[in-house]
Amino acid sequence: MSDSAPNRTRTKTDGDELDGAALIERGREVLATEARAITALAGRLDDAFVDACRLVLACDGHLIVTGMGKSGHIGHKLAATLASTGTPAFFVHPAEASHGDLGMIRSGDLIVALSNSGETAELLALLPVIKRLGVRLIAMTGNADSTLARHADVHLDTGVDREACPLGLAPTASTSAQLAMGDALAMGVLDARGFTAEDFARSHPGGSLGKRLLLHIADVMHSGDDLPAIGPDRTVSDAIVEITRARLGLCAVIDDARRVLGILTDGDLRRGLDGVGDIRTTPVRDLMTAEPQTIDADALAAEAVEQMQARRIQGLLVVDEEGRLVGALNFQDLLQAGVV
Template sequence: MNATETISNRNALDLARQVLSIEAKAVEALIGRLDDKFTSALELILHCQGRVVVSGMGKSGHIARKIASTMASTGTPAFFVHPGEASHGDLGMITADDVLIALSNSGESPELLTILPIIKRRGAKLITMTGNPASTMAREADVHLDVSVAQEACPLGLAPTASTTAALALGDALAIALLDVRGFGAEDFARSHPGGALGRRLLVHVGDLMHSGDALPKVSETALLTEALLEMSRKGLGMTAIVGDADRLLGLFTDGDLRRALDHTFDIRAARVAEVMTRNPRTIGPEKLAAEAVQMMDHHKINGLLIVDTDGRLVGALNMHDLLRAGVV
């Protein structure tokens, strides 16, 4: 664009809306087209003893990579193979136990047609996604999925736009249907994403974050209030646990308990912490997910939790700052 040219907002917006409308209609058309072939494709993949291999050339190749990635992260082991590279050795990645999903809008991509006979001879199952049900790839498939579109969103009718959007949407539909049938849950998803925020929320346990040993604030039930305050100050969690024999939890003393204690007229220096502690405080087990600790603290509007074992013995403590640092909140 030279200095004298400007963009017409009206024309640009009109064209953008037209593109989105065409692509939306292309995806919507798939809904009415779904039939037994879709469930047959699911069956092939579910009974696959190997891996799902997804392949495509050009823009279809980019969509194939995304489908493989989505399947792999939602419980269906899958990977992408470039059809051009497959002809030069990468076919060795595909075994008789695998299912190949091949994408081509025309259904006549030479690179894919070259490898299909070898795939069939090897015994692998073939699912094709094309925009031409009469194509060679559609005829050779064990299951063909029709992703044809009425028109591309490109004004020239050349750039793959609506066709790639439709293929991607149908690939997502396959992946999510497989996820549901397999009973793949949020924790399973997090195991595939340990480096992300979801992984931190779902896989970190209370025991991974809690303060324990010498860092755990605790005093005996006979301790003076001043001793409890000193313990709180040393450990820096804004609370201390009160324990009996064998570290069995009896109560909790917090900054809030201190403020309430100051409202009463008694000798703070001589008072025992057991007189002003909160009995039966909220607790959680070390095996629980940190996300559950967040939910409990939010629900009860508290900033800290004590961690006890199945016998009610104190084993740890944590506060909201620990959860924030771990990226759980």
């Protein structure tokens, strides 16, 4: 080492000197403290919670969540949860509100303000404007006697006995309490609004749940020239060519009116070829599976997943109400669509 290189002083925070048992114990203490803080909220829920839910449900405008610091981070999450569960909501930073963002707030809106102390200066500065606009206010604080709580239409008590921080300084248990109370408010409103899984999916179309509840068979099936189909009197050799061309691992067997008579799959070929004579002369009807599983194009793609998994099959034919072939899909199509 060069004489000019700085000396590193090993400290008690170096990885090889950490006391693992002490760390685990500290972690358990934090989790227990925050769990007690959240549990205590349940015993304090009263008519104020009901009033808060009613205000949210009655709001004709937007619900605006605001808060500073760590409470602001919790506010961001609360706004996102409300917006995704049927309540138009967004977050406004209270410091930015005094510099132009107050234009986002209109008469008919509802504000939910988060502050553990209830004395956050940036929030208190908004009170005169809120009152002048006639905007209703729900305050979520840890001090029922605070300025913010006293000026609110509804106050939700999120006070905690102590923070989980060993110094008693970093917001920990108090922000956990805010988060839990915000979720309770959002879920109470969701339930009262009659919000369904389908409603949730509409605001989450890119997620797996949205795809399971919104994506239909018609959205993922193969049709037209991509659709492998053959008549029952064609040969097994012809069917192999059709299966290879379509790359779906299956071929529909149809009559002249395109009604489904059967299906021939890669599995059928593997299991049946030993008992078949010349594939160039053997008709498809001798090897196909008659009366195969089918599904309607308007059905949810999730239903196709359930059928395939329940019957341990890899493909489905899609038919109309007359039993005529309109499409086909395999399990890989559903995987690629994100339904599985």
